[in-house]
Amino acid sequence: NPWAPARWVGFLKRVVLHPVRIVPLAYLCMISIGTLLLMLPAARTEDAGGGFMPALFTAVSAVCVTGLVTVDTPTFWTPFGHTVILGLIQAGGFGIMSLGTLLALMLRKKIGLHGQLVAQSETHTLNLGDVRGVLFRVARIMLLFEGATAIFLAGRYWIAYQENPLEALWHGVFHAVSAFNNAGFALYSDNLIGFAQDPWIIIPICLALISGGLGFPVLIELRRQGFRFGSWTVHARLTIYGTIALLFLGTLMFAAVEWNRQETLGGFSPGGKLLAALAGGVFPRTAGFNSIDYAAAASETLFITDILMFIGGGSAGTAGGIKIATFLVLGYSIWNEVRGNGQVNIAHRSISSSVQRQALTVALLGVAAVIIGTLLLLTFTDHTLEKTLFEATSAFGTVGLSAGITAGLPTNAQVVLIVLMFLGRIGTVTVSTALALSLRPRLFRLPEERPIIG
Amino acid sequence: NPWAPARWVGFLKRVVLHPVRIVPLAYLCMISIGTLLLMLPAARTEDAGGGFMPALFTAVSAVCVTGLVTVDTPTFWTPFGHTVILGLIQAGGFGIMSLGTLLALMLRKKIGLHGQLVAQSETHTLNLGDVRGVLFRVARIMLLFEGATAIFLAGRYWIAYQENPLEALWHGVFHAVSAFNNAGFALYSDNLIGFAQDPWIIIPICLALISGGLGFPVLIELRRQGFRFGSWTVHARLTIYGTIALLFLGTLMFAAVEWNRQETLGGFSPGGKLLAALAGGVFPRTAGFNSIDYAAAASETLFITDILMFIGGGSAGTAGGIKIATFLVLGYSIWNEVRGNGQVNIAHRSISSSVQRQALTVALLGVAAVIIGTLLLLTFTDHTLEKTLFEATSAFGTVGLSAGITAGLPTNAQVVLIVLMFLGRIGTVTVSTALALSLRPRLFRLPEERPIIG
Ligand SMILES: [K+]
Numbered sequence: 001n002p003w004a005p006a007r008w009v010g011f012l013k014r015v016v017l018h019p020v021r022i023v024p025l026a027y028l029c030m031i032s033i034g035t036l037l038l039m040l041p042a043a044r045t046e047d048a049g050g051g052f053m054p055a056l057f058t059a060v061s062a063v064c065v066t067g068l069v070t071v072d073t074p075t076f077w078t079p080f081g082h083t084v085i086l087g088l089i090q091a092g093g094f095g096i097m098s099l100g101t102l103l104a105l106m107l108r109k110k111i112g113l114h115g116q117l118v119a120q121s122e123t124h125t126l127n128l129g130d131v132r133g134v135l136f137r138v139a140r141i142m143l144l145f146e147g148a149t150a151i152f153l154a155g156r157y158w159i160a161y162q163e164n165p166l167e168a169l170w171h172g173v174f175h176a177v178s179a180f181n182n183a184g185f186a187l188y189s190d191n192l193i194g195f196a197q198d199p200w201i202i203i204p205i206c207l208a209l210i211s212g213g214l215g216f217p218v219l220i221e222l223r224r225q226g227f228r229f230g231s232w233t234v235h236a237r238l239t240i241y242g243t244i245a246l247l248f249l250g251t252l253m254f255a256a257v258e259w260n261r262q263e264t265l266g267g268f269s270p271g272g273k274l275l276a277a278l279a280g281g282v283f284p285r286t287a288g289f290n291s292i293d294y295a296a297a298a299s300e301t302l303f304i305t306d307i308l309m310f311i312g313g314g315s316a317g318t319a320g321g322i323k324i325a326t327f328l329v330l331g332y333s334i335w336n337e338v339r340g341n342g343q344v345n346i347a348h349r350s351i352s353s354s355v356q357r358q359a360l361t362v363a364l365l366g367v368a369a370v371i372i373g374t375l376l377l378l379t380f381t382d383h384t385l386e387k388t389l390f391e392a393t394s395a396f397g398t399v400g401l402s403a404g405i406t407a408g409l410p411t412n413a414q415v416v417l418i419v420l421m422f423l424g425r426i427g428t429v430t431v432s433t434a435l436a437l438s439l440r441p442r443l444f445r446l447p448e449e450r451p452i453i454g
Numbered sequence: 455n456p457w458a459p460a461r462w463v464g465f466l467k468r469v470v471l472h473p474v475r476i477v478p479l480a481y482l483c484m485i486s487i488g489t490l491l492l493m494l495p496a497a498r499t500e501d502a503g504g505g506f507m508p509a510l511f512t513a514v515s516a517v518c519v520t521g522l523v524t525v526d527t528p529t530f531w532t533p534f535g536h537t538v539i540l541g542l543i544q545a546g547g548f549g550i551m552s553l554g555t556l557l558a559l560m561l562r563k564k565i566g567l568h569g570q571l572v573a574q575s576e577t578h579t580l581n582l583g584d585v586r587g588v589l590f591r592v593a594r595i596m597l598l599f600e601g602a603t604a605i606f607l608a609g610r611y612w613i614a615y616q617e618n619p620l621e622a623l624w625h626g627v628f629h630a631v632s633a634f635n636n637a638g639f640a641l642y643s644d645n646l647i648g649f650a651q652d653p654w655i656i657i658p659i660c661l662a663l664i665s666g667g668l669g670f671p672v673l674i675e676l677r678r679q680g681f682r683f684g685s686w687t688v689h690a691r692l693t694i695y696g697t698i699a700l701l702f703l704g705t706l707m708f709a710a711v712e713w714n715r716q717e718t719l720g721g722f723s724p725g726g727k728l729l730a731a732l733a734g735g736v737f738p739r740t741a742g743f744n745s746i747d748y749a750a751a752a753s754e755t756l757f758i759t760d761i762l763m764f765i766g767g768g769s770a771g772t773a774g775g776i777k778i779a780t781f782l783v784l785g786y787s788i789w790n791e792v793r794g795n796g797q798v799n800i801a802h803r804s805i806s807s808s809v810q811r812q813a814l815t816v817a818l819l820g821v822a823a824v825i826i827g828t829l830l831l832l833t834f835t836d837h838t839l840e841k842t843l844f845e846a847t848s849a850f851g852t853v854g855l856s857a858g859i860t861a862g863l864p865t866n867a868q869v870v871l872i873v874l875m876f877l878g879r880i881g882t883v884t885v886s887t888a889l890a891l892s893l894r895p896r897l898f899r900l901p902e903e904r905p906i907i908g
């Protein structure tokens with residue numbers, strides 16, 4: 001009997017509740033609810049037009065914690081709309097942190113049990129036990145960081161910007177949540193450009209979004225191990241050192257190009273320039289706030305920012321991109337290949353070739369997504385490669401920076417960005433997990449042959 | 455005694471005559487001689503300015519069979535200058551075909567003897583015996599193709615374009631050599647734009663450059679095996695099927711974008727459109743001739759062409775890029791990873807993981823070269839990303855198409871293109887060979903650890 005309840009439960013377990021498939025399903029659910037709520041008249045101000053696309057685009061952008069917008073967040077949506085957006089950001093950020101952590105945990109247990117790919121190692125600190133534990137700890141760590149940032153920001157808005165206490169608190173909470181979740185939504189029409197030279201706003205926001213961007217596994221390890229560098233796992237080392245290096249490089253290159261350009265930093269004080277350059281290094285990875293107008297930035301800045309946005313932040317965190325660990329595993333693979341080592345070792349641990357192949361696959365599928373997205377944007381609009389590549393990378397990396405063209409895109413180009421945001425948010429984590437789970441050994445080997453490379 | 459002749463011979467053998475190092479040395483030699491010859495007053499017309507840069511740039515472009523030019527080939531150089539350029543193209547093309555083949559042969563013998571990476575396989579048809587044999591056969595095959603093309607083109611120039619017999623013969627020889635060597639130099643100021651709708655010129659040139667671009671190992675295999683597809687080696691399959699697929703895709707996408715654009719194909723007859731679209735699919739890989747003005751092409755066309763130029767043609771041939779075999783090995787790696795196979799098999803042969811890592815390294819070093827080159831061009835000039843990326847990719851892929859900015863570049867930007875041409879021409883073949891030769895097994899394995907990918 002095909003209609004027996006047992007079959008349905010079996011179907012549900014096999015197809016819908018498959019650990020990898022549950023992530024896209026959860027996100028599709030959140031996006032649907034968000035779109036419906038944002039289509040309510042109560043969500044929009046009187047002047048704002050109706051229609052489906054702004055609601056869909058904003059819901060996807062919020063749930064995928066991207067921050068690209070086709071409408072002006074403060075004026076298009078009512079306070080109720082803002083609350084919905086805040087909820088979507090919180091749900092999306094919580095989802096990616098907890099689901100990413102759970103998938104990594106599951107992978108470690110599954111692969112560890114079979115003993116084929118990874119030997120259980122004592123230095124693995126990610127050992128939380130069960131799903132409820134992960135969810136609880138993720139929620140606690142999020143509230144902790146968001147609470148601290150919110151209090152700090154609210155105080156500053158209250159004292160320095162003459163906002164009334166309630167308004168200051170609401171702005172503090174909204175921007176703290178937006179920052180820790182790397183969402184990039186702001187309740188000011190010029191995003192954070194008005195605060196570009198205020199360190200009391202920029203620095204707490206930077207700290208919140210770097211923390212969120214490190215990812216839950218690294219945060220929990222930092223809490224347990226602290227700064228005893230020697231005992232960090234390979235994953236923590238890659239993510240933390242990579243984050244520091246990319247921040248430094250990004251800030252340096254941003255400063256080098258824009259320091260004296262009148263369109264961006266030219267008019268700032270030296271301190272303001274430094275702060276804006278810091279933000280220019282931090283925000284592309286992958287905050288989505290902007291304290292300068294990227295539509296006015298130099299071509300070099302846009303191109304460097306493209307690279308930073310594509311690399312992104314830490315795994316199982318609110319940052320996007322292909323992730324720092326993925327990028328560095330690939331880098332180490334090549335470095336070892338160039339030096340003639342058949343094996344990749346990082347900090348006295350070896351990285352199995354299957355992990356290297358997964359990194360390669362995630363990175364190149366990402367490149368393919370960005371290239372195809374850019375080509376479609378070029379076809380659907382009259383914008384330059386510079387701007388379409390920037391927008392496509394920003395969407396894929398769930399960064400949310402804009403070279404100024406998103407607001408005016410036609411519907412088909414908006415759909416391209418929606419797909420890129422979705423792929424960028426859940427694609428990398430689900431693809432890499434699915435790859436690791438599906439790996440099966442071949443029973444026989446064919447004779448080898450060597451095509452000529454290069 | 456450190457001055458004993460034996461020590462010098464030893465040094466010469468170890469350092470200068472190292473099989474990998476001999477390739478860049480040979481090319482530096484050719485470039486130096488070419489630059490000196492092109493600096494002679496006899497090489498330049500009376501109006502042409504003096505100076506070092508045009509000679510260096512043209513010599514590099516000719517030896518690396520690229521075709522990018524900073525000066526107008528027909529009017530800047532005298533017939534003596536044209537003869538020097540022809541000689542450099544011939545030497546550069548012969549060099550890459552024979553040295554590339556010899557390195558591949560050496561690799562096969564060396565790795566085959568050690569038996570570590572590749573099992574000797576009977577289907578390997580590349581079995582020429584010794585250096586003299588390779589040089590002789592490469593020379594013969596080049597003369598054959600160039601001769602046939604030259605006769606055909608000379609006839610057409612004589613009959614249809616009223617050139618006198620001697621002029622027609624010279625034009626025929628020059629463009630035949632330029633075509634088979636994928637050099638892209640032409641003796642017409644508008645390159646081949648004037649012949650865009652003449653199939654009797656375009657088709658022989660296309661055939662010559664596709665043949666040269668397949669590479670010597672594939673040509674020799676085609677001669678031996680003919681079209682008995684089943685007995686082709688993996689390398690021949692990848693290169694031939696890849697070439698066909700890329701030609702088809704390139705033509706299709708070019709036609710789709712440019713068919714009705716007034717700036718390019720809009721004014722042509724349907725037959726002329728088809729022919730120009732075919733050329734638009736063939737020339738980027740990696741002929742460097744142009745029958746349309748790429749400065750007027752759509753953004754999409756430039757971007758698609760970037761991708762074709764980067765992939766390039768066959769190994770040990772006159773085409774550039776990272777090579778089709780490299781690209782397809784990477785593609786197969788990812789495809790197998792996605793399907794959950796731990797092993798990559800192509801046509802009942804397995805591709806060892808060391809070959810895959812070499813392909814990855816060559817491709818990503820290529821990406822890095824193009825990205826850094828583009829960034830430098832963006833910094834040194836005021837051109838857009840669209841055009842600088844196109845020019846950098848064209849130089850790295852030794853393609854020679856130009857979005858119209860090479861002629862006006864400042865000296866520092868010209869140096870960037872010179873370095874990219876040199877890296878693109880000899881970088882891929884030497885890097886991949888050096889990687890394969892330097893691979894040494896590790897004696898112990900460290901415990902494994904698994905960073906979170908994606
Ligand atoms: K973001």
Ligand SMILES: [K+]
Binds near residue numbers: 520521740742854
């Ligand atoms: K060329």
